[in-house]
Amino acid sequence: MKSPRILGIDPGSRITGFGVIEQKGFHNEYVSCGVIKSNLDFTLPDRLKEMYEGICEVIETYQPDHAAIENVFVAKNPNSALKLGQARGVLMLAVRQYQIDLYEYSAKVVKQAVVGYGQADKHQIQQAVRALLKLSSTPSQDAADALAVAMCCSNHLAVSHNVS
Numbered sequence: 001m002k003s004p005r006i007l008g009i010d011p012g013s014r015i016t017g018f019g020v021i022e023q024k025g026f027h028n029e030y031v032s033c034g035v036i037k038s039n040l041d042f043t044l045p046d047r048l049k050e051m052y053e054g055i056c057e058v059i060e061t062y063q064p065d066h067a068a069i070e071n072v073f074v075a076k077n078p079n080s081a082l083k084l085g086q087a088r089g090v091l092m093l094a095v096r097q098y099q100i101d102l103y104e105y106s107a108k109v110v111k112q113a114v115v116g117y118g119q120a121d122k123h124q125i126q127q128a129v130r131a132l133l134k135l136s137s138t139p140s141q142d143a144a145d146a147l148a149v150a151m152c153c154s155n156h157l158a159v160s161h162n163v164s
Helices: 044-062 078-097 107-114 122-132 141-160
Strands: 005-010 015-024 027-037 066-071 101-106
Touching (some): 005 078, 015 044, 015 141, 066 141, 078 101, 101 107
Parallel strands (some): 005 066
Antiparallel strands (some): 005 015
16 A cells, blocks of 8 residues: 655745655655745745745645645734735645645644644754654755644644554
8 A cells, every 4th residue: 555645835935845755654754855945036926826836846746645734823024924825825725726635734733743842943843853754964944844744744644544
């Protein structure tokens, strides 16, 4: 039986992280990770189009069975929050157009699942992801966050489906 493949997405209005893992029971194996960078010289609609095309390329390349996205909460700047919401919407649409089940997790839940502490910082997430996935190098913050989202989803799916 094919191991489920999970795409994690860390949305951003400038840089979107992605991480792909395979679920092997209660363990995860690293497949790929990276970032989709938007050209800051472009208008917002053109940057959203870049994000959409980038995540579609990731989906077509890695063929995930499930996807998860961080449910971001930003209260500092309303304009930034709106842009981030638009980015999330575009990314969610792309996933659903491929008929992939999509799950949403708060940053606190992701941090608890991967680090064991809901207030973990970016460096702690990077180190936990590197150790848990047995990576030879540390992924960028955005890619590590996306891998953490995928790992959180994997944990929840394993528990809900009683995977052994």
